[in-house]
Amino acid sequence: MSFESLTGSSGTTGTTKRRRLSLAVATAAVGGTMVLSGCSVANSENAAGGATGAASETLRVVLQQEPPTLEPCESNLTSTGVVDRSTITEPLVERNPSTGELEPKLATEWSSEDDTVWTFKLREGVTFHDGSDFTAEDAAHTIERAVNSKLGCNVEGYVFGDDDLGVEVVDATTLKVTAAEADPILPLRLSFLEVVPSETSDTEKVREPIGTGPYQLDEWQAGQKITVSAYDGYWGEKPAYAAAEYQWRSEGSVRAAMVTSGEADIAMGLSPEDNIGDLGVPYPNNETVALRMHNDKAPFTDIRVREAVNYAIDKEGIVSSLYGGRDKVAAQLVPEGVVGHNAALEGWPYDPEKAKSLVAEAKADGVDTSAQISLIVRTAQFPKIEELAQVIQEQLTQAGLNVKLKMMETSQHLQYQVRPFVDDEGAIMHMVQHGNQAGDAAFSVEQYMMTDGAQSSFGTPELDKLIEEANAATGADRQAAFEKVFTAQNEDVVQFAHVSHQTGMIGKAATVNYEPNSSSGDELRLAEITPAQ
Structure with missing residues (x-):
């Protein structure tokens, strides 16, 4: 298998790498947010260089929440990736969200004869925001740091699981990557790794990254705003805006008013x-809302109770009343268009009497159905999330379950989202908003359904085997194998109660041109936004 760039490289690199800016331990907290793993946090100095040659205006973006970190190896988290990915930092290869095809980024071509050993040719003439040259050493260190180290990067569990990768620097522009076993989608996995300089610590996470992207980070005023400016030494096309500013407001109506009043552009x-109004631009995103149940404590130790949760939720009513019929009832964790989506599956029917009956049966058999269930929900994660959580709480209560709603900010919520989970809470039901921007079910089932998945609360040996078989398959066999995985989840495991496949909407001022796509909510590429003519 191979892919060659039609554009080729964009210049030649010097033979000597310049000294990079040092990485110092961060002293400022992010508005009270917590470290995402047990590692300490490191902070890079603001990158050198200024913005030149672009439009004089500053692009103003308002987000739902402040990023918990800008650490590149955490950029698969939506709140981090929307700022980092392909704006401040860049991957080796990048998935086109419209076509699904992999395209060159910091690598210009890649090939493999056996799907195990992959060779990447790297782009020449690329520099980091500190002025140092990008080489294969940086790409190798990025993989070692995010996948093979004990740093505890979220992307490791999300994309790579427990297996390490073999990394070999052949020369300054050639890198070999070896998977533990044949992996036909390894280049797609690597598209989740944002490249950092080789001097970046692999024992401490960085709060403010040095990247190769079209914009460099200028300042992060915790709790207030993040500012970036166009990098004068960028290897690609210079972006239209000389600078950009991110702010955040939790209320959707407030964010909308900032656009309609001229305070924000996006x-x-x-x-x-x-x-x-007319400044709202809808787009088909790849997000699925579901409830993930932990089966280590009653009442979720009994599959009948987990089935009851599925019957108790009026998904059609939620989609209709809360989201105006724009969303679709979900029967699985990935939407149509993702490899492995099982079109034959249907959402669980709304049957409150069946839900009550199943809870009663479990109670009669000694299951403590009165045990408190903590419904863990992230504040401002998506529109009307609190209203949705309240509806679900009420419907589960009507089924005979004891549900306590707990709304949390991002940093606290992450303790329930990824391993190691909070284990002193009693029964946990976690509201998930999962986006599969990679377009392949492997990136959903490995983390959410494998017994040891980073965001899996339980699994079974039988389901693990089905997932492993699907991961090794290609073409039509891969599609069919993942369809079996989703069927088994619904029939034999029931870790999830799926709610809806979402549609997205951004607010866009009339002064800017931008066409959102399925990845916009995960990675808002500022270089794709231009002033309206």
């Missing part, structure tokens, strides 16, 4: 009910 995470 507002993320909106709905028509936010009074955005």
Whole structure:
């Protein structure tokens, strides 16, 4: 298998790498947010160099929440990736969200004869924001740091699991990557790794990254704003805006008003009910909302109770009343268009009497159905999330379950989202908003359904085997194998109660041109935004 760039490299690199800026331990906290793993946090100095040659205006973006970190190896988290990915930092290869095809980024071509050993040719003439040259050493260190180290990067569990990768620097522009076993989608996995300089610590996470992207980080005023400026030494096309500023507001109506009043150019995470009017631009995103149940404590130790949760939720009513019929009832964790989506599956029917009956049966057999269930929900994660959580709480209560709603900010919520989970909470039900921007079910089932998945609360040996078989398959066999995985989840495991496949909406001022796509909510590429003519 191979892919060659039609554009080729963009210049030649010097033979001597310049000294990079040092990485110092961060002293400022992010508005009270917590470290995402047990590692300490390191902070890079602001990158050198200024913005030149672009439009004089500053692009103003308002987000739902402040990023918990800008650490590149955490950029698969939506709140981090929307700022980092392909704006401040860049991967070796990048998936085109419209076509699904992999395209060159910091690598210009890649090939493999056996799907195990992959060779990447790297782009020449690329520099980091500190002025140092990008080489294969940096790409190798990025993989070692994010995948093979004990740093505890979220992307490791999300994309790579427990297996390490073999990394060999052949020369300054050639890198070999070896998978533990044949992996036909390894280049797609690597598209989740944002490249950092080789001097970046692999024992401490960075709060403010040095990247190779079209914009460099200028300042992060915790709790207030993040500012970036166009990098004068960028290897690609210079972006249209000389600078950009990110702010955050939790209320969708407030974000919408900032656009309609001229205070912001782009507002993320909106709905028509936010009074955005004609400035609202809908788009098909790849997000699925579901409830992930932990089966280590009663009442979720009994599959009948987990089935009851599925019957108790009126998904059609939620989609209709809360989201104006724009979303679709979900029967699985990935939407149509993702490899492995099982079109034959249907959402669980709304049957409150069946839900009550199943809870009663479990109770009669000694299951403590009165045990408190903590419904863990992240504040401002998507429009009307609190209203949705309240509806679900009420419907589960009507089924005979004892549900306590707990709304949390991002940093606290992450303790329930990824391993190691909080284990002193009693029964846990976690609201998930999962986006599969890679377009392959492997990136969903490995983390959410494998017994040891980073965001899996349980699994079975039988389901693990089905997932492993699907991961090794290609073409039509891969599609069919993942369809079996989703069927088994619904029939034999029931870790999830799926709610809906979402549609997205941004607010866009008339002064800017931008066409959102399925990845916009995860990675808002500022270089794709231009002033309206």
